[in-house]
Amino acid sequence: MPAALPWLLALCAGLAQAASLASPLDGEPLWWLQILSLALFAHVLLRAGGARRAALLGWLFATAWLAGTFWWLFISMHTYGGLAASLAVLAVLGLAAFLGSYYAAVSACFWVLAPASKALSAIVFAALWLLAELARGVWWTGFPWGAGGYAHADGPLAVLARVAGVYGMGFAASALAMALARWRAPDMRHARWWGGALVLAVAWAGLDAQRQAAVDVEEGRPLTLALLQGNIPQDEKFQPGSGVPLALHWYAEQLRAADAALVVAPETAIPLLPQQLEPGYLEAVTQRYRHGDQALLLGIPLGDIGRGYTNSVLGFAPGQAQPYQYDKHHLVPFGEFIPPFFRWFTRMMDIPLGDFNRGAVGQPSFAWAGERIAPNICYEDLFGEEIGARFRDEAGAPTVMVNLSNIGWFGDSVAIDQHLAISRLRALEFERPMVRATNTGATAVIDHQGRVTHRLAPYTRGVLRAEVRGRGGAVTPYAWWVSRWGLAPLWALGLGVAGATWLLRRRKV
Structure with a gap:
C-alpha cells in the first residue's frame, strides 16, 4: 500500500461521512453512506500499525468529517460577522481539529485494546466511538452537530431512536461499520455468522414491531397552524434602517391576518426589546x-x-393573566455568550448579539x-437529553414540540437540511411531532414518526399553513430514561466496555 494512501482514504472517508448527514444533491440523509464511510475509516484504522499512527488517522478522518459538516460557520463569521476570510477559515478548521482530538484519542485506544474476535472488536470500537461522540456533545457546552446517528432518520436503524436515542443509533452504526471492515467472504461458511445475523434480524423485527404498536395509537384532534417565515436578510436583520422596519411591518401584517389556531413566528x-419598540406596537399585534x-x-x-437579557418566546392565548414565557437555555458560544478568555475573538467580529442569561x-x-x-430555540433541539427533562412527568409531558430558529446566519447552505434532520431525530426519539418556524428555513411540520408532512421552500417570504396532531400517552423508553439519568447510561456503556476490555488484556499479559 503506498505510504500516502491511508491518509488519502481517511480524508475521503471523513468528507463522505459529512455528506452522509445531508446529501449535497437533495439535502436528504444517507444512512448507507454513513456506515460505508465509517467502515472505510475502520479498514484504514485496522492497518494503522501503531497507536500513534492510529491517533493521527482518526484525527484526520474526524477533522475532515467535522469541517465538511459545519463549514458554513465560515459564513456567519466572515459574511455576517466581518471576520477576515483567512481567520474565519482557520477558526472553522481549528474547531474541527479540536473536536477531532476526541476521535484521535479513541482511535489510539482502539488500537491498544482491540480484541482478536471480530464481534468483540466491533463492540469495542462502537463503545469507544460512542465516548468520543458523547464528549463532543457535552464538554465545553457541547457541539454534537453532525453526530453519526443523524444520518439514520430514514434507515433501518431508525427503530433504535425511541429506545436508545441518536447516540445509541450511532453506537449501532459504528459496530456495523467495524464488522463490515472486518468481514470476509469465508466468514459466511460458519454457523456462528448466520446465527449472529439471525439474532440481529430478529432483534430488528422486534423493535420495529414495538415501534409500530406504539405509533399506531389514536392521536389528538388536528391543530391548524400558520408558521411565519420572514426571510429577513441576515445582514439587515438588526439594522434600524432596513431589516428592523421590514420585520416589524411584515410580521405585524401576518399576525393580524393569520386565521390558524396556533400562529408561530x-x-x-421581533428583533428589538419590547421597550425599544414604538409604544403600543406589541400590544396591537x-x-x-x-x-x-x-x-x-x-x-x-x-x-x-439590570436583570440581563434572554432569547425568548412569548406565548399569547385567551384567558391568560400574563403571557407565557420560555427562555432559551442552551446558548450559542460567541453569538449568545462569550466563553472565558475569548472576548478578544468576538471583538474582531460585528455580531449584534452578546451575553444572554440562561x-x-x-x-x-x-x-x-x-x-x-x-x-425550543435555535439549536436547542440538538440536545435531546435537555428536551427529555420535560418528559419526566408523563402526565405533563409535551404533546407537540416547536422549534423557533434563525439559520439565516449560515446562508443558503446545507445547514438548513442538517437542522431539519436534527428535528426529525427528536420527533423519532420522543414520538411527538416537531413544528418548525424559521427565518429562512426549514419551516416545516414533522410528524411523530419523523416524517416531514409540510414544508415551505427555504429563502422565501411566506406562511406555511398546515395541521399537526399532538400525541400524549406513554413516553418512549428513551424519554423515560433520559429524563431521569440524562446521558449517564450511555457513558456507563462506553466506559464499561472499554474498562472491561482493558482488564481482560491485562489478565492475558
Missing part, C-alpha cells in the same frame, strides 16, 4: 390572541441592563387547545 422575529380562539408563539429578546432546563409547556406545546 420564529426566533427574534398581540391583542387578537388575548381573546377569541387563536394563540401565538412569538420569538423576541427580553430583559434590561433559562432553566425543563421549563413548563405552553397549554393551548388541549395540547402541551414545548418550545
Whole structure:
C-alpha cells in the first residue's frame, strides 16, 4: 500500500461521512453512506500499525468529517460577522481539529485494546466511538452537530431512536461499520455468522414491531397552524434602517391576518426589546390572541441592563393573566455568550448579539387547545437529553414540540437540511411531532414518526399553513430514561466496555 494512501482514504472517508448527514444533491440523509464511510475509516484504522499512527488517522478522518459538516460557520463569521476570510477559515478548521482530538484519542485506544474476535472488536470500537461522540456533545457546552446517528432518520436503524436515542443509533452504526471492515467472504461458511445475523434480524423485527404498536395509537384532534417565515436578510436583520422596519411591518401584517389556531413566528422575529419598540406596537399585534380562539408563539429578546437579557418566546392565548414565557437555555458560544478568555475573538467580529442569561432546563409547556406545546430555540433541539427533562412527568409531558430558529446566519447552505434532520431525530426519539418556524428555513411540520408532512421552500417570504396532531400517552423508553439519568447510561456503556476490555488484556499479559 503506498505510504500516502491511508491518509488519502481517511480524508475521503471523513468528507463522505459529512455528506452522509445531508446529501449535497437533495439535502436528504444517507444512512448507507454513513456506515460505508465509517467502515472505510475502520479498514484504514485496522492497518494503522501503531497507536500513534492510529491517533493521527482518526484525527484526520474526524477533522475532515467535522469541517465538511459545519463549514458554513465560515459564513456567519466572515459574511455576517466581518471576520477576515483567512481567520474565519482557520477558526472553522481549528474547531474541527479540536473536536477531532476526541476521535484521535479513541482511535489510539482502539488500537491498544482491540480484541482478536471480530464481534468483540466491533463492540469495542462502537463503545469507544460512542465516548468520543458523547464528549463532543457535552464538554465545553457541547457541539454534537453532525453526530453519526443523524444520518439514520430514514434507515433501518431508525427503530433504535425511541429506545436508545441518536447516540445509541450511532453506537449501532459504528459496530456495523467495524464488522463490515472486518468481514470476509469465508466468514459466511460458519454457523456462528448466520446465527449472529439471525439474532440481529430478529432483534430488528422486534423493535420495529414495538415501534409500530406504539405509533399506531389514536392521536389528538388536528391543530391548524400558520408558521411565519420572514426571510429577513441576515445582514439587515438588526439594522434600524432596513431589516428592523421590514420585520416589524411584515410580521405585524401576518399576525393580524393569520386565521390558524396556533400562529408561530420564529426566533427574534421581533428583533428589538419590547421597550425599544414604538409604544403600543406589541400590544396591537398581540391583542387578537388575548381573546377569541387563536394563540401565538412569538420569538423576541427580553430583559434590561439590570436583570440581563434572554432569547425568548412569548406565548399569547385567551384567558391568560400574563403571557407565557420560555427562555432559551442552551446558548450559542460567541453569538449568545462569550466563553472565558475569548472576548478578544468576538471583538474582531460585528455580531449584534452578546451575553444572554440562561433559562432553566425543563421549563413548563405552553397549554393551548388541549395540547402541551414545548418550545425550543435555535439549536436547542440538538440536545435531546435537555428536551427529555420535560418528559419526566408523563402526565405533563409535551404533546407537540416547536422549534423557533434563525439559520439565516449560515446562508443558503446545507445547514438548513442538517437542522431539519436534527428535528426529525427528536420527533423519532420522543414520538411527538416537531413544528418548525424559521427565518429562512426549514419551516416545516414533522410528524411523530419523523416524517416531514409540510414544508415551505427555504429563502422565501411566506406562511406555511398546515395541521399537526399532538400525541400524549406513554413516553418512549428513551424519554423515560433520559429524563431521569440524562446521558449517564450511555457513558456507563462506553466506559464499561472499554474498562472491561482493558482488564481482560491485562489478565492475558
